Amino acid sequence: MEAIENVVIVGAGIAGLATSLGLHRLGIRSLVLESSASLRVTGFALATWTNAWRALDAVGIGDSLRQQHEQLDGLVPTSTVLGQPGGQLSFKGKGTHGDHEVRCVKRKLLLEALEKELPIGTIRYSSKVVSVEDSGCFKLVHFVDGTTIKTKVLIGCDGVNSLVGKFLGFKKPAYTGRSAMRGSAEFKANHGLGSNFLLFFGNGFRSGFIPCDDTTIYWFFTWTPSDQDNKELKDNPAKMKQFVLSNLGNVPDQVRSFVEITELDCFISSPLRYRHPWEVLWGNISKGNACVAGDALHPMTPDIGQGACAALEDGVVLARCLAEALNKKVSAETKDREKEEYRRIEMGLKKYAKERRWRSFELISTSYVVGAVQQSQGKIMNFLRDAIMVKFLAKLLLRKADFDCGELHIS
Numbered sequence: 001m002e003a004i005e006n007v008v009i010v011g012a013g014i015a016g017l018a019t020s021l022g023l024h025r026l027g028i029r030s031l032v033l034e035s036s037a038s039l040r041v042t043g044f045a046l047a048t049w050t051n052a053w054r055a056l057d058a059v060g061i062g063d064s065l066r067q068q069h070e071q072l073d074g075l076v077p078t079s080t081v082l083g084q085p086g087g088q089l090s091f092k093g094k095g096t097h098g099d100h101e102v103r104c105v106k107r108k109l110l111l112e113a114l115e116k117e118l119p120i121g122t123i124r125y126s127s128k129v130v131s132v133e134d135s136g137c138f139k140l141v142h143f144v145d146g147t148t149i150k151t152k153v154l155i156g157c158d159g160v161n162s163l164v165g166k167f168l169g170f171k172k173p174a175y176t177g178r179s180a181m182r183g184s185a186e187f188k189a190n191h192g193l194g195s196n197f198l199l200f201f202g203n204g205f206r207s208g209f210i211p212c213d214d215t216t217i218y219w220f221f222t223w224t225p226s227d228q229d230n231k232e233l234k235d236n237p238a239k240m241k242q243f244v245l246s247n248l249g250n251v252p253d254q255v256r257s258f259v260e261i262t263e264l265d266c267f268i269s270s271p272l273r274y275r276h277p278w279e280v281l282w283g284n285i286s287k288g289n290a291c292v293a294g295d296a297l298h299p300m301t302p303d304i305g306q307g308a309c310a311a312l313e314d315g316v317v318l319a320r321c322l323a324e325a326l327n328k329k330v331s332a333e334t335k336d337r338e339k340e341e342y343r344r345i346e347m348g349l350k351k352y353a354k355e356r357r358w359r360s361f362e363l364i365s366t367s368y369v370v371g372a373v374q375q376s377q378g379k380i381m382n383f384l385r386d387a388i389m390v391k392f393l394a395k396l397l398l399r400k401a402d403f404d405c406g407e408l409h410i411s
Contacts, residue, residue, distance in 0.1 A: 015294025022319025089394030
């Protein structure tokens with residue numbers, strides 16, 4: 001008899017592992033398929049806002065990550081046009097759901113913390129999915145080696161170029177015309193930056209420097225590349241480093257040193273893509289017994305630091321909605337049992353989609369607008385940004401982070 005999986009998750013990134021762990025906490029086994037031979041840690045670190053910590057607490061790994069990462073005091077925005085740093089915009093204070101909490105978490109430590117809590121054998125590495133098809137009340141998942149898995153539930157957490165998203169009808173994410181370089185600077189002693197997020201913008205460039213702990217600084221640099229930039233910088237970390245240093249603008253020497261000491265194997269560059277917000281409103285987040293989460297659902301620009309945070313929210317909400325459906329006893333006879341279970345799974349995934357649709361729309365839209373304004377050029381746009389937006393930026397970031405995905409209890 002052909003083996004049938006209850007839940008198959010494609011992709012062992014943040015959304016995939018958070019969903020799997022959420023399901024595990026609720027007594028549901030899942031199988032996570034990862035095309036790579038090991039955990040993918042590209043990206044170095046990520047801003048982890050209040051909403052993300054609620055999700056991490058819900059799946060039970062918040063405290064262990066807090067012990068390894070420094071809490072940030074606030075944001076210090078600076079216009080490189082004016083050259084004068086603004087005052088600190090505090091991250092402290094209370095939101096609707098309690099005290100705010102912001103840290104910069106190393107991606108590797110986050111993924112390892114999620115993986116560690118999963119039962120052995122949950123993640124199947126070197127498992128590249130090439131196609132998906134319907135088979136009655138099931139989905140057939142086909143691998144590059146010719147093998148197939150049959151599953152009751154299929155969840156796509158397979159990133160911006162999601163195969164499952166394509167199966168559900170989503171288009172490829174759109175290119176914003178912007179790109180980002182990212183790096184991680186490691187110090188033998190204290191880096192001396194303190195506990196602030198330093199943000200610089202002006203003349204079409206935007207950069208940020210964030211401490212993860214006493215000895216690690218994560219940084220990013222965004223710009224609008226020319227065709228020549230793309231050609232010269234592609235897969236050339238030495239030129240990437242030179243390009244960033246040449247275009248940082250009027251920043252303190254200490255900040256410039258963070259890029260200077262970054263090892264060449266700690267540079268990455270990638271185009272910034274996003275899903276058109278209206279596609280999230282009208283598209284199939286779920287269809288039957290399949291759905292998408294994380295970047296497969298809401299790829300967004302990094303300008304408000306909510307991509308990974310939203311993926312963690314997805315994992316908690318999806319696990320809760322799906323567990324409610326799968327834990328209900330099926331009363332039908334064997335002949336109708338599959339159809340009844342399918343209907344319950346379908347309703348559970350529709351509930352998840354309803355909860356995540358407007359939240360995803362809001363975050364994608366806000367990220368795009370904030371990035372466009374911060375990286376703007378021209379005297380008028382620079383004035384509007386420096387005189388108006390900077391004053392409200394921290395409040396805006398905290399407002400978008402003031403969200404509670406809920407706990408993992410099911411009714």
